[in-house]
Amino acid sequence: MSPPVRVIVVGAGCRGEIYSRYAIIHPDRVQVVGVADPRKFARTKLQQLHNIANENSYEDWHILAEQEKCADAVFICTPDTLHKEPAVAFAKKGYHVLLEKPMATTAEDCIEIVKACSENGVMLSVCHVLRYDPVLCKIKELIDSGVIGDVIHIQHFEPIGFYHFAHAFVRGNWRNEAESSFSLLAKSCHDIDLIHQWAKPRRCLKVTSFGFISHFNQENKPAGASDRCLDCSVEDNCPYSASKIYLERVKKEETGWPVSVICPNSLPDIETVTEALKVGPYGRCVYECDNDVCSNQVVNMEFEGGLTAAFSMVAFTEDICKRKTTIYGSKGELSYKDDKISVYNFLTQKTTKHVANMECPANFGMTGHAQADYHLVCSFISAVTNNDPSFIVSGPEETLKSHLLVFEAERSRRESIVIHFDHSG
Known part of the structure; x- marks a missing residue:
């Protein structure tokens, strides 16, 4: 058997811990074998979880990057704006890179990361975890099998969830573009990437x-509302009340996400x-x-061969990230909702249900896409173990293309124009 792949974790927050x-x-x-995070609590928690030696636990990732190479790969799970520098530095040092999405917050930085990995002969896997979700993989398999004929139109919807959006995109880390990135990139680059994958090999020609x-x-x-929920006289009538979103959960001993996020330096309790x-x-x-980030956005795309796609994201929903998809083909219609796939055949006028292998260790995940997280890491480790990048379905060039599509979609929104892609080169 091959020896274990040695990994260092840069960014010991939620995603670093999960992966x-x-x-x-x-x-x-x-x-x-190593961890770097400026937050002592998060760093120590991960260190204890994996019995990492004290000499391999650092506040600053630069120290690990400057030392002699001590591992095979690195998990980079820093905030969005801090992805490029460590990704490039560790790639130049010869580490294979698992990089949390989005790849970076500018197109130029994304291109630089891909270039660094390519020039230094290391593998890059960007954490588009939905590509590894067994059910969504099944959708791609069905499309490629021709069961619905030629794909004519893709309709894809992401409901963010009313309190999820308030937590992450109004109060939280992704609320302000200057401090993070625009919401289409931060939240929905997954979805544009899925559409890009489902349309493949047809290339996108236009986006608006x-x-x-x-x-x-x-x-x-509301009239009479205070600047803080704990001092607010009308808080009872507000669905976005911090007391409802956080304190009520703690009282029920629910201390996972989103409660765990607001106490980065201690375990959450009432106090x-x-x-x-x-x-x-x-x-x-x-x-x-x-x-200052969008709470609702639509993206319309035209691909080669007359394929069209429409994506919508909305903050104000009951469902949280329970994506819904309908793919219309020349011979049938594929629908996806609540992790279930059905295909309606135009010839037989019958509907067939399709299932995917949902196997995943019960103790792995702490999020709604635990299975996808598991299979993402499994694929990356297999790639490193076997020195075979084919295990990675969200590799550098593929991910760069879908990221560039996201950046151009946002440019279309800002400038109120239709973006045309030039594939002549």
């Missing part, structure tokens, strides 16, 4: 987009969560935040 859990389930395949920052502004602040809501960003009134 590294693969090493606990499969210690014969992976060993986490419209989107708005809706509702979460001072104009919609720590209450203090965080008193002084931290997550206790602010949603109508008094510095958010």
Whole structure:
């Protein structure tokens, strides 16, 4: 058997912890040997989880990158704006790179990351986890089998969820583009990537987009509302109340996401969560935040051969990230909802249900796409073990193309123009 792949984790937050859990389930395949994170609590937690030696635990990832190479691969799970520098540095050092999405927050930085990995002969896997979801993989398999004939139109919808959006994109880390990125990139580059994959090998010819920052502004602040939820006299009537989203969960001993996010330096309990809501960003009134990212956006695409695609994302939904898709073909119609796939055949006028292998260790995931997370890491480790990039379905060139499509869609929204792609080169 091959020795375990040695991995260092840069960014020990939620995603870094989730991806590294693969090493606990499969210690014969992976060993986490180093960690870097400026936050002592997160860094120490990961260090203890994997028994990482003290000399391999650092506040600053630069120290690990400057040392002699001590592992085979690196998991980069830093904030979005801090992806490029470590990705390039570790690639130049000879580490294979698992990089949290989005690849980077500018097209130029994405191109530089791909170039660095290519020039240094290392593999790059960007964490478009949905590409590894067994059900979504089944959709691609069915399309390629010809069961619905030629694909004519793709309709794809992402419901973000009313309190999820308030948590992450109004109060949280992705609320402000200057500090993170625009919401189509931060939240929905997954979805544009899926559409790009389903349309393949046909290339995108045109894209246009419209989107708005809706509702979460001072104009919609209720009369009598305070700047913070814990001091608010009308909080009972607000669906976005921080007390409802966080404190009520703690009282029920629900301390996972999103509660765990607001206490980055301790385990969440009534006292720590209450203090965080008193002084931290997550206790602010949603109508008094510095958010400037779209809450609803549509992207329309034209691909070669007359294939069209329409994507919508909306903040104001009951469902949280439970994507819905209908793909219309010349011989049938494929529908996806609630992890179930059905295909209606125009000739027989019958509907067939399709299932995928949903096998995944129960103790792996802490998020809604645990199976996809598991298979993503499994594929990357297999690629490194076998020195075979074919295990990676979200590799550098493929991911760069879908990222560039996202950047151009956002440019279309900002400039109110139709973007035409030149494939002559």
